Amino acid sequence: MTKVNNSGETARDEARPSEADLSKYERNYRLTTDRVERFYVLWRQAMAHALLLEQQGDRTYPEHGGLTALQLAEGARAHARFFAFLLAEAPAQTKVHLEAKVSIYADMASDPDEIRRSRTARMVGAAMQQDAGDLGITLPGVPLAPGSESWH
Numbered sequence: 001m002t003k004v005n006n007s008g009e010t011a012r013d014e015a016r017p018s019e020a021d022l023s024k025y026e027r028n029y030r031l032t033t034d035r036v037e038r039f040y041v042l043w044r045q046a047m048a049h050a051l052l053l054e055q056q057g058d059r060t061y062p063e064h065g066g067l068t069a070l071q072l073a074e075g076a077r078a079h080a081r082f083f084a085f086l087l088a089e090a091p092a093q094t095k096v097h098l099e100a101k102v103s104i105y106a107d108m109a110s111d112p113d114e115i116r117r118s119r120t121a122r123m124v125g126a127a128m129q130q131d132a133g134d135l136g137i138t139l140p141g142v143p144l145a146p147g148s149e150s151w152h
Contacts, residue, residue, distance in 0.1 A: 031086075039087040040100040046080035047107065049073075074117075081120045084108070088124040092131035101128040102139065 017025070053076060056069035064072060084104050092098040105128050108114045108121035115121060132139045 036087060036094075036097045036100055039083045040104070043080050043083040043087065043104055046076050046083065050076035050080060077114070077117065081118055084120050084124050088127040091127075092135065095135070095137075098128065098131050098135060098137065101131065 050073045053069045053073035059069045061067055061069070061072060067075075087097075087100055087104065090097075092101060101124055105121060105124045109125065111121075129139065
């Protein structure tokens, strides 16, 4: 990488983003803004698939690399976490966005299997609490930690 020298001249700088990089960043920006409802629907869908696959236990899927339903269910949970992260990452500007975070947190934090698998619920919970404070909203009945006795 080349820096500006003392005379103010700049040589070629390979660190600058290429057109392909800029296109990638444009796609990511468009993906992560104003997609609250979409991310929530995709999270719910993936979690529903995970729960359904978990009920099938050791059934194998030869057409999917011979993975079992439980292995595919874990993949579905990972997919759901991805959308939970996307939804949690951006500060909530509206009550609708905050409500989606609360819903995801409530479902994840009350699922002992999810708590063992991932720290996503804690991250969504932290984002949710920060957003609630920023929006001037008090969230009653929220547990101190996912899976804690204070949930109910």
